Amino acid sequence: MVGxxxxxxxxxxxxxxxxxxxxxxxxxxxxxxxxxxxxxxLAPVARKNGWQLAEYAGHRTPDGFQRLLNSSVWDADALRDDVREYVAGKLGAGGVLIIDDTGFIKKGSTSAGVGRQYTGTSGKIDNCQIGVFAAYTTSRGRALVDRELYLPKSWTGDRERCKAAKIPQAREFATKGELAKSMVTRCLAAGLPASWVTADEAYGQEWKFRRLLEELGVGYVVAVPKSQQVKSLAGFWRIDELIAQAPDDAWQRISCGDGAKGPRVYDWASARLPSISFFDGDEPTHHRWILARRSLTRPAEIAYYFAYAPVTCAITDLARVAGTRWAIEECFQAAKNECGLDEYEVRRYVGWYRHITLAMLAHAFLTGLAADEAAKGAAETNPPATSSLSPWQRSAGSWNICCPTTEHTDLVHQITH
Incomplete structure (x- = not known):
């Protein structure tokens, strides 16, 4: 009971x-x-559509809410900035910015951006809208901080259809990766105190996305497919072929964070790539890595990553960052179940952004409450964001990558772009 x-x-x-x-x-x-x-x-309304929200608020019809979302004058992007600032204040600095997308199943063909496309929401090709989101997470909690509606070419190539859905004339086709780049740039430029970025392989495999993060000076651990190419002095090799060379003692059993059933423990292996120095004689500030995560119960299941991290980082740090990606899935689930993120009835472009941003604000409020409650006299129980290992310990667990036909020779030069 709440007191x-x-x-x-x-x-x-x-x-x-x-x-x-x-x-x-x-x-x-x-x-x-x-x-x-x-x-x-925020209320325990069975379904958070226009009529039920209006009934809860004591309105006779949902017309007022429809005007709020569709025709009234206010800036949803300015409200988004407020959400991001509020979340940063509640959750603190040094966190991880997570990129992912989610689907909104829809009927018909008039909702902005709707079409038959794959969505993880249903696990298949479905008639849906796709939103690309950014979430911010620290030891204090997690919340959504940015969003963009993905518009397929079937929309951006049909200006009359766009006009009917009130999509701005200036909005052109952008891939999900390009939308992700825009959000990361916007968040960091606005001062979101993220030290890391992580994303699944749909984003991690794009070299332009990784290059942008390096140019922005933020560390990353991003998933890549097993077929991802790594460039060495001996040619190109698949990342799974390189990881297959790891000796048994290169694998370390590490928890990448707590889950619903306790610590999420996997076997991890990493290989540090040659140092990055933009000028001859400069000491590198960051290293590039390849990283692999192997299931304990199903050893054949291996996930692969590219990483870019300060020279002081160890494999434990990289595993911790990789393990935060699940937090955005929790954000999607909580925002949909508790804040009506996916229960809108608007069809126009501006209405989507307004509803989604208000739902993000509602979810951020709940996150802020939880963070405040946890902070009340609670002892610090989370591990520090940076490793306390000595320099020689930090190098343990990494191994030199060799050509599959050559032993004890470090051939890797750089990750291919």
């Missing part, structure tokens, strides 16, 4: 959130409508 004091604290925090974003809504009626909508998203 009176807790309920009062929660109400005060929600009022603080309303005050933080009130300036984004120029008229008093819009501010009150936004408050009602957000309260509905």
């Amino acid at each position: 009176i004091v807790e309920a009062q604290e929660w109400a005060a925090e929600l009022d603080a959130v309303f005050a933080r974003v009130a300036g984004r809504f120029g008229r008093a009626d819009l501010r009150w409508r936004m408050r009602d909508y957000l309260r509905g998203l």
